[in-house]
Amino acid sequence: MNKSAIVRILALTLIVFILLGVFGPTDRSGANTLTSNAVTSLCQDGKTLVMGTSPDYPPYENVDAKHGGEIVGLDIDIAKAITSKLGCKLEISAMDFNGLIAALQTGRVDFVMSGMSVTPERKENVDFSDSYYSARNTIVSKKKKPFTTLQELENGRIGVQLGSTQETAIAGLNNAKVTKLNTISALIQELKSNRIDAAIVEDAVAIGYIESNADLAFTMIPSGDEDEGYAIAFPKGSALVAPFNTELAALDSSGEKQKMIDKWFNQQTGTQTGNHSNLDFSVLNGYVGYLVRGIFVTLLFTLVSALFGFVWGSILTLFKISSIRPLQLFATVYTSVFRGTPLLLQLFIIYFATPQLFDYDIPALLAAGLAFGLNSAAYLSETIRGGIMAVDRGQREAAMALGIPYRTMMRSIIMPQAVKNILPALVNECVALLKESSLVSVIGVGDLMRRASVVQAGTFRAFEALLFVGAIYYCLVLILTTLARLLERRLRRSD
Known part of the structure; x- marks a missing residue:
């Protein structure tokens, strides 16, 4: 591989990352979220406060899947009232409950409201407001x-x-x-x-x-004396604690907070789907459209991850078969690391570590696409290398004898035959990506599995939503494998 080819490969890699980056915001410092510690200038410039929550805990927070998918609940109403009085805009970031503290510590959110109780252990890592509700x-x-x-x-x-x-x-x-x-x-x-x-x-x-x-x-269960109730969590040393406490006290004294509590707790009682002890798909009435819209997110994520994985995997393959030792070593180490660590771990590292290391608030969908694409590339690089090695060596020797440049030979002669040889393996990788995409729900991406969790929270029943989403996944895999068989037959006829 000559030097110009190496430069073009590295340039292509950089372009791929840049193209992926256009789907997210620019830099966290320009994301218009709170960065100043000066309380007096909290929201004078139209800053946005990002609230982290786990919207699967009605009546405190859940997704209103029947009416546009907005996150609603007692915590949401209190947060909207406080930020409005402070003159701030409110942005809600959904994620799993066990990731909320990490989101605070990494600067992904400015505060957390998610039915979070005050505990000594949590006090060591975050600051809390005054309690706004005590539950049992x-x-x-x-x-x-x-x-x-x-x-x-x-x-x-x-x-x-x-x-x-x-x-x-x-x-x-x-x-x-x-x-x-x-x-x-x-x-x-x-x-x-x-x-x-x-x-x-x-x-x-x-x-x-x-x-x-x-x-x-x-x-x-009788409440213990140590119970401090639910409160708003902030990063250590946050300037938001004092103004939030002031507004909480104002909401309490005016009776506005009690009206919110009565609204949501009265709504919680007597408005459920009924007493169902067996499987009953009628509970999904009004939720089907919300679930089906998750197909687009799942397919978009799978397509982006598969394309990025194939392009980056092909580049890694060229590194591995290159005569340049540093490139070989890089590709080998890369493959070893990404194949030797769990995909979920890679997803968490990219999503939570990027804001700290690069001061870039990476969107959840982009983080998921990168994690899955980088992981898939490690596996595909070996698959593609096997396909290239399976091509008759005589064709390479003939191309070299005819003076065909290495780049032209790989692009027009070797790679097309290699892809045809590994087509079943590529389809299997796409199917695996489609099914493994359910992992992205843990960081709040609204794919099929995340939406199923939302419906579970809204209906207080789990099995019906899971079965419905499972049927969608099965249909998607059937369509994908059918299209792959048609493509394989067409390639065979063109031989």
Whole structure:
């Protein structure tokens, strides 16, 4: 490989990254979010405060999938009221609950409201506002085998939400086997599947699940003196704490906060989908359109990741078969690292580390596309290399004898035959990307699985949404494999 070819390859790599970058905002310093520590200039320049939340916890926050997909709830109304009084704009960033503290610490969000209780452990990492609501924990269990006290759960199987204060509530139980999951809907499914004996859930959330699942019951747990209620979380040393506390006190004294509480808690009671103990797809009425719109996000993500993975994988392949030792070493190390570490870990590193290392607020979809594309390239580089090696060596020798340039030979003679040889493997990689795209839901990308989680939270039932989304995934894979077979037949006829 000559030097000009190497320069063109590196230039192409740079262009790919630049093209991917146009889908996100520019630089975090110009993202119009809060960066100043001066309280007096909080929002004078039209700054936007970014609020992190996990919208799967009604009535505090959930996605109104039936009416445009807006995030609504008690926490949202309080946040809107405070930021409006401060003269700030509000942007809501959705993600998993166990990623909220990390988002604060990495500067992805300015504050967090997500039914988050104040605990000594959290105080060590973030600052909290004054409490705006105090809830009570409940024991949710099967109606035919109810539990009335925590002591009855000793030596039992208990479920709690990962990163929640419910973990602390059961810390003193002897020999209890604790299951920690990301969402309440997943805990309820574990309970209905008899994998746990009970789930510890906050009272307002428990009411919704009980009204929608006739086979479940709940019992209140007495509040401890150490319970400090729900509060707003901020990065350490944030200038927002004082003004937010001032506005919270004003909302409380004016009675406006109580009106919000009454609005959402009255709405929570008596407005659920009914008492369904068996599979009932009628609960999806009004949600189908919201779920189907996730197909576009899933396909866009898969297409971008597959194309980027193929282009970057082809470049890595050329590095591996190059006679230049540094390029060979780089490609080998790259492949080893990306094949030797979990894809989810790579996704988290790109999403959370990029703002800290490069001061760039990378969008969730772009972070997911990069993570999946970079990971896919590591696998495809070996697949493409195998396809190139499978091409008859005599064709290369003949091309060289005819004086055909190396670049022309690879582009017009070797690569087309290599791609034809590895077409089934490429299709398998696309199918894997399509299915593995469900991982992006953990950072808030609105793909099919994320939307299924939203519907689970809104209907207080999990199985129907999962089955519906599973059928969509299956149809997408069938369409993809059918198109691949048609392409393969056409390529064979052209031989």
